[in-house]
Amino acid sequence: MINRKDFEEGNFKTYRGASLKVIEFLKTNKDSAYTSKEIAENVGASQASVSITLRNLVKTNLVENKKPYYILKSGTSPKKKSTKKEETEEENAKITEEE
Numbered sequence: 450m451i452n453r454k455d456f457e458e459g460n461f462k463t464y465r466g467a468s469l470k471v472i473e474f475l476k477t478n479k480d481s482a483y484t485s486k487e488i489a490e491n492v493g494a495s496q497a498s499v500s501i502t503l504r505n506l507v508k509t510n511l512v513e514n515k516k517p518y519y520i521l522k523s524g525t526s527p528k529k530k531s532t533k534k535e536e537t538e539e540e541n542a543k544i545t546e547e548e
Contacts (some may be wrong), residue, residue: 470492470494471502471506473531474488474501475512485499485503488519
């Protein structure tokens with residue numbers, strides 16, 4: 450469940466935990482494709498958890514799969530759950546740019 454403000458602003462597709470680790474790993478290594486086992490070893494998560502995560506990321510169109518390899522889709526920039534401090538800094542930066 451999310452609140453109305455987040456719904457209206459589109460702040461509901463955030464990634465954390467294993468999903469975030471997998472996305473960050475693939476983003477850092479965007480020019481290579483990896484198996485679920487290789488990704489699991491690199492992010493420190495179980496292969497089962499990574500496999501489930503990868504399936505979900507493929508369904509949401511963030512990751513491409515050509516068995517047995519996975520790669521982050523080109524131009525993908527998924528939202529990371531940001532802290533209140535980061536949000537405030539972003540808002541201040543926007544205000545400064547507008548002035």
